[in-house]
Amino acid sequence: MANALQTIGLTKTFGAVTAASNISVEIEQDAIVGMIGGNGAGKTTFLNLITGYLKPTSGTIRHEGRDITSLSPRKVTRLGICRSFQIPQVFGSLTTYENLLVGTGIVARASGTWARQAINVADVDATAEQMIARFHLTAYRDSRSGILPEGVRKLLDIAMAMVLRPRILLLDEPTSGVSAEEKFALMDVVFEAIRGERVTVLFVEHDIEIIRRYARRVLAFYDGRIIADGAADTVLNDGKVRELVVGEAPRPSGAMGAGSC
Amino acid sequence: MKRLDRTRHVLVLCLALLLLGGPFFPDWALFIATLAMAKGLAVLGLMLLMRAGLVSFGQGLYYCLGAYVVGTVGQFLHITDALVMLLFAGVVSCAVAALLGTLLAAYRGIFFAMLSLSFSMVLYGLLVKSPSLGSTDGFNIAVRSIAGFSAESHRRYLFFALSLVLAFGAGMAVHGFTGSNVGRLAAAVRDNELRVEYLGASVKTVVYLNILIAAALAGLGGGLTSVTVGHIDPDLAYWTTSGEFVFVAILSGTGSVLAPFLGSLVFEVLHSFAYQYSPNTWQMVVGFAMLFVIALLPTGLWSIFALGRKAG
Numbered sequence: 234m235a236n237a238l239q240t241i242g243l244t245k246t247f248g249a250v251t252a253a254s255n256i257s258v259e260i261e262q263d264a265i266v267g268m269i270g271g272n273g274a275g276k277t278t279f280l281n282l283i284t285g286y287l288k289p290t291s292g293t294i295r296h297e298g299r300d301i302t303s304l305s306p307r308k309v310t311r312l313g314i315c316r317s318f319q320i321p322q323v324f325g326s327l328t329t330y331e332n333l334l335v336g337t338g339i340v341a342r343a344s345g346t347w348a349r350q351a352i353n354v355a356d357v358d359a360t361a362e363q364m365i366a367r368f369h370l371t372a373y374r375d376s377r378s379g380i381l382p383e384g385v386r387k388l389l390d391i392a393m394a395m396v397l398r399p400r401i402l403l404l405d406e407p408t409s410g411v412s413a414e415e416k417f418a419l420m421d422v423v424f425e426a427i428r429g430e431r432v433t434v435l436f437v438e439h440d441i442e443i444i445r446r447y448a449r450r451v452l453a454f455y456d457g458r459i460i461a462d463g464a465a466d467t468v469l470n471d472g473k474v475r476e477l478v479v480g481e482a483p484r485p486s487g488a489m490g491a492g493s494c
Numbered sequence: 495m496k497r498l499d500r501t502r503h504v505l506v507l508c509l510a511l512l513l514l515g516g517p518f519f520p521d522w523a524l525f526i527a528t529l530a531m532a533k534g535l536a537v538l539g540l541m542l543l544m545r546a547g548l549v550s551f552g553q554g555l556y557y558c559l560g561a562y563v564v565g566t567v568g569q570f571l572h573i574t575d576a577l578v579m580l581l582f583a584g585v586v587s588c589a590v591a592a593l594l595g596t597l598l599a600a601y602r603g604i605f606f607a608m609l610s611l612s613f614s615m616v617l618y619g620l621l622v623k624s625p626s627l628g629s630t631d632g633f634n635i636a637v638r639s640i641a642g643f644s645a646e647s648h649r650r651y652l653f654f655a656l657s658l659v660l661a662f663g664a665g666m667a668v669h670g671f672t673g674s675n676v677g678r679l680a681a682a683v684r685d686n687e688l689r690v691e692y693l694g695a696s697v698k699t700v701v702y703l704n705i706l707i708a709a710a711l712a713g714l715g716g717g718l719t720s721v722t723v724g725h726i727d728p729d730l731a732y733w734t735t736s737g738e739f740v741f742v743a744i745l746s747g748t749g750s751v752l753a754p755f756l757g758s759l760v761f762e763v764l765h766s767f768a769y770q771y772s773p774n775t776w777q778m779v780v781g782f783a784m785l786f787v788i789a790l791l792p793t794g795l796w797s798i799f800a801l802g803r804k805a806g
Contacts, residue, residue, distance in 0.1 A: 307694055323685075326684070336693050393693065
């Protein structure tokens, strides 16, 4: 079976800045991959490239063998590659329920006779209710999403991505802006909700404990490159990663610790 | 779901009551009400655009276009049935919007407002310079029947009934649209376009669709105005006409498909009486009414009913 995702020599430059430099990586089906690296290491750029928000300067992106390099975010999303954002992208004036309705409505429209599905709303409502239960959002169902706490907005943002029943789920810093004691609870809800969905997950994370607990494979980014790729334990114990990403200088001279983690 | 049914019930109730009560109203009241329904159609379209976060200062374009299509098919094709004329008005307005919409759908905010305004002023300019269409004087329109029925007697009531049926149909259709999966996307587009694209829907298609529907409604409204008044002139495309629609839309609020018709009726009555008692300062009276509404009901006249519902 073809890989869920494959990039070949992916490069993105902004003038003199190289945000992604020759990234070649293969992500197998159903993998749970953590992405670590300091600020500006290229993690979000990598997600933006995969989802078509940025066009690479050079290189190729394949999804299940198909070239998706030149597709727009909308088309990439329709292929089943969905994402959440570091700053939750929700519809602030709508309630939690209405936010999910927008998503389920789009799915219904894409999967049936256009005219009929455009009008038919009943099963769309049911799916939205289901997502609310799965992501523990019941208490916030009828609150305007613009005024919800950050952790709840993060969950809603992820739930909206999951509404589309993605093949690949990309999470950009799901726990940033969430208090330390709530981080694990949030991640538990997310992984509980997506269990049994057969979805490949890539998530960006700064908290090494979260990475250790949830990621089976880790990609370590530094300066637009992947400097280590492998099983979580191996990568986190890698000397270079410890020095450049995790920020624990093994030698006193290791003042390069770029990591905010 | 409960609210959805409620709006439909109220629409049916309004239609029935007004159709039955119509014959007891004096002609001048029927005339004002008919004009209010016609303008209400244009405002209803504007409300759709506002839901998507867009304010058009050029709905006068389609309003005037609808009126001139009615006039042209009467003058040159010798069609004198109001319903057939209106059909032409709606279709042609929609077709023009299909063309202009490809450009407009890429703009937002003040740029959308100004571009739509400029298109309407181009039509105004063209009409003023067209002697064959009467230049600034415009020309008269003759209507002999409505849907095959003679309109020679009880004229005011028949036009009133026609306007009611059109407003009712448009209200039902737009209400259905706003509750549909596509219609719901308007608010999503207003809030966060990036997320809409990242949910796999096309922002441009949503905006385009709303532009088309708004144009068809404004075209119908313009056509209805022209058959009611019996005369058209280029002022229908002038920016003050478009401004009046925006004024009424803000006065009405966007809470329900009933709001534009209510707001339009209030505006027409206000305008008529203000004009009668202070012909030189009627704008001031209307302006004060607007200030009053903004101060007390920031989300428009419709919020009176929304409040009542919450309390009850």
